[in-house]
Amino acid sequence: MTLWLALETSTADYGVALGADGAVLCDVIAGPDTPRDLAASVAGLLAHAGAKVGDIAAIGVDIGPGSLGSLRDGINFANALAYAIGAHVYAYTSFELIGAVLRAEGPVLCARRANEGLAYAGLFEDGAVRRMRRGPLHTIVPELAAGRSVLCAGGLRTEAAALLGARVSDCAGPRAATMVALGAAGRAPCDPLRAPALPLNERSPVFHD
Amino acid sequence: MTDGGALILGIESSCDDTAAALVDADGRVIASVVASQTDVHAAHGGVYPELASRAHTEAVLRVIDRALKDAGVAGPSLRAIGVTRGPGLIGSLLVGVNAAAALGLGWGVPVVGVNHLRGHLRSADLEERRVRYPAVVLLVSGGHSLLARMTAPDAITILGGTRDDSVGEAFDKVARMMGLGFPGGPAIDRLAATGAPVFALPRPLIHEGLEFSFSGLKSAVARLLETQPDAPHADVAASFVAACMDVLTVKCGRALKAWPDTQTLVIVGGVAANSQLRAASEAIAAEAGVTLCVPPLRWSTDNAAMIALAAWDYLALPAPPGPRAQARLRLDEV
Numbered sequence: 001m002t003l004w005l006a007l008e009t010s011t012a013d014y015g016v017a018l019g020a021d022g023a024v025l026c027d028v029i030a031g032p033d034t035p036r037d038l039a040a041s042v043a044g045l046l047a048h049a050g051a052k053v054g055d056i057a058a059i060g061v062d063i064g065p066g067s068l069g070s071l072r073d074g075i076n077f078a079n080a081l082a083y084a085i086g087a088h089v090y091a092y093t094s095f096e097l098i099g100a101v102l103r104a105e106g107p108v109l110c111a112r113r114a115n116e117g118l119a120y121a122g123l124f125e126d127g128a129v130r131r132m133r134r135g136p137l138h139t140i141v142p143e144l145a146a147g148r149s150v151l152c153a154g155g156l157r158t159e160a161a162a163l164l165g166a167r168v169s170d171c172a173g174p175r176a177a178t179m180v181a182l183g184a185a186g187r188a189p190c191d192p193l194r195a196p197a198l199p200l201n202e203r204s205p206v207f208h209d
Numbered sequence: 210m211t212d213g214g215a216l217i218l219g220i221e222s223s224c225d226d227t228a229a230a231l232v233d234a235d236g237r238v239i240a241s242v243v244a245s246q247t248d249v250h251a252a253h254g255g256v257y258p259e260l261a262s263r264a265h266t267e268a269v270l271r272v273i274d275r276a277l278k279d280a281g282v283a284g285p286s287l288r289a290i291g292v293t294r295g296p297g298l299i300g301s302l303l304v305g306v307n308a309a310a311a312l313g314l315g316w317g318v319p320v321v322g323v324n325h326l327r328g329h330l331r332s333a334d335l336e337e338r339r340v341r342y343p344a345v346v347l348l349v350s351g352g353h354s355l356l357a358r359m360t361a362p363d364a365i366t367i368l369g370g371t372r373d374d375s376v377g378e379a380f381d382k383v384a385r386m387m388g389l390g391f392p393g394g395p396a397i398d399r400l401a402a403t404g405a406p407v408f409a410l411p412r413p414l415i416h417e418g419l420e421f422s423f424s425g426l427k428s429a430v431a432r433l434l435e436t437q438p439d440a441p442h443a444d445v446a447a448s449f450v451a452a453c454m455d456v457l458t459v460k461c462g463r464a465l466k467a468w469p470d471t472q473t474l475v476i477v478g479g480v481a482a483n484s485q486l487r488a489a490s491e492a493i494a495a496e497a498g499v500t501l502c503v504p505p506l507r508w509s510t511d512n513a514a515m516i517a518l519a520a521w522d523y524l525a526l527p528a529p530p531g532p533r534a535q536a537r538l539r540l541d542e543v
Contacts, residue, residue, distance in 0.1 A: 076307035084315025
C-alpha cells in the first residue's frame with residue numbers, strides 16, 4: 001500500500017489526513033479542546049487504514065502563512081518522519097490550499113491574521129498563488145485585488161470582502177485533505193537534511209517580491 | 210552497524226544550540242554533535258527567538274544524522290529517544306520535541322521528554338562516574354542559577370534559585386553594556402582576566418540564605434559605567450566577575466555547612482568554565498572535606514549527551530513524560 005500523509009497545522013485546529021491515489025482514506029482534526037498529538041493522530045489513522053508507518057511514501061505539509069507556533073509542530077514533524085522512513089516531503093502554502101478548493105470560482109483573495117495586528121494576504125488565480133503580502137489589511141487587500149472581481153476566503157475573508165465590496169466564501173482555512181487531492185504534481189520534494197520544509201514568516205522573500 | 214539497543218539518542222534544542230548525542234546507560238558518549246547558532250544571533254546582541262527556531266529546523270535532522278553515522282547506529286535499533294521538553298524558548302523546544310516524536314513513530318522507538326535542568330545535573334556523570342551522593346549542585350548557566358541537593362540521580366531538592374536574572378544573563382547584559390558582543394560570558398571572562406577588581410560592587414543576598422539575585426549587581430555596573438565613563442572596562446569586568454563569583458561560592462559554602470553529609474560539590478552549566486569559580490570552589494570543597502566535581506567544558510554548556518543520560522533515568526519511571534514542549538519547568542518537576 002502506498003500512502004500519502006497530509007499535515008495541516010497553520011491554526012489551532014490540527015488536520016491530519018491519510019490518502020491514496022488522490023482520495024482521502026481517513027482524516028482527523030484535533031482542536032484546542034483535544035490533544036494536538038500528531039504522532040498519536042498519525043498512528044490512529046494508520047491503524048484505521050490497516051497500514052504501517054513504512055507504507056507512507058509522501059508527506060504533504062502546510063508551511064503557512066499562519067500561526068508560527070503551530071506551523072512548527074507540523075513542519076518539524078513532517079521533516080523528521082520523512083527522514084525516519086525515507087518518504088518525500090512536499091510543502092504547500094496555506095493560500096494555495098485555500099485557493100485550490102475554490103478555483104472554479106475565479107480569482108480568490110485569501111486573508112489571514114498575522115502578528116502585530118497585521119494580516120497575510122495572497123491572490124490565487126489560474127491554479128496558483130500569484131502574489132502574497134504581509135501588512136495592514138486595508139493596504140494589502142486592495143493592492144492584491146487590483147480592481148479584479150475576487151472571492152474572499154480565509155479567517156479575515158469578511159473583513160477583506162468589506163474593503164473590496166467583494167463576495168465572501170465559506171472557506172475559513174486550509175484543509176489537510178486538499179494536499180492529498182493535489183498530490184505532488186509539478187512540485188519538487190524538500191530534502192529533510194539539506195533543505196527541509198520551513199515555515200513562511202514575515203522575513204520570507206515571497207512577501208517582499 | 211553497531212547495535213543501538215544499548216543506546217539512547219538525546220536531542221537538545223532549548224535555546225541556541227542544536228545537538229544530538231548517543232549515550233549508553235553508564236554515561237559513555239558514543240557520538241555527540243552540536244550545531245551552534247552564535248553567528249545567527251551575533252548581530253542581535255542576544256538570542257533572537259524566531260531565528261533560533263528556524264535555525265533549529267534547518268539543523269536538527271542534520272545533527273541527528275551525523276551522530277547516528279558517527280556511531281554507526283541505525284535509528285530503529287535504538288533503545289529510546291530523549292528530548293529536551295523544557296524549560297527554554299518555546300519555538301526552539303517545539304523543533305526538538307516534534308522531531309523526536311516523528312522519529313519515534315517512524316522507527317518504532319519510545320520517546321521521553323526530559324527536563325533540561327535535570328540534564329545539566331546529570332552532565333557531571335558523562336564519560337565517568339564522578340558524583341557520589343548526597344551531592345550539592347550549583348547550576349550556573351545563561352538561563353539558570355540555582356543550588357540543589359541530590360541524594361540520588363533522580364532525587365532532587367531545590368535549595369535556592371534566582372529571584373531575577375541568572376548569573377549568565379547578568380554576564381550577557383553587562384557584556385552588552387560594554388559593547389563586547391554576543392555571547393557575553395566568555396568575552397567578559399577574557400576581559401576580566403586583564404583587569405583588577407578595584408571597584409566596590411554589591412554582592413546581592415550574600416549574607417542571606419541560598420537564593421540568588423543578580424539584577425542589582427547588573428544595575429550597579431550600569432551606574433558605574435554611567436558615572437565613571439572613563440573607568441577601564443577591564444577593571445569593571447574584573448570587579449563584576451569577582452562579585453558574581455563571591456556570591457556563588459559563599460552560597461555553595463553555606464549549603465555544604467547546612468548539609469554536612471554531602472560527599473560531592475558539583476558545578477555545572479556554562480558559567481562553570483570560569484576559572485575564578487573553579488579555584489574558589491576547590492578551596493570551599495577542600496574546607497568542607499568534599500570532592501569537587503566540575504565536568505569538562507563540553508558537557509557544561511548545552512549538549513545532548515546530558516539529555517540522553519538523564520533519559521536513562523526517565524525510562525525507569527512508571528509514566529515518563531512524553532515529547533511535549535513546556536517553556537517553564539522547574540528542576541523539581543520531572
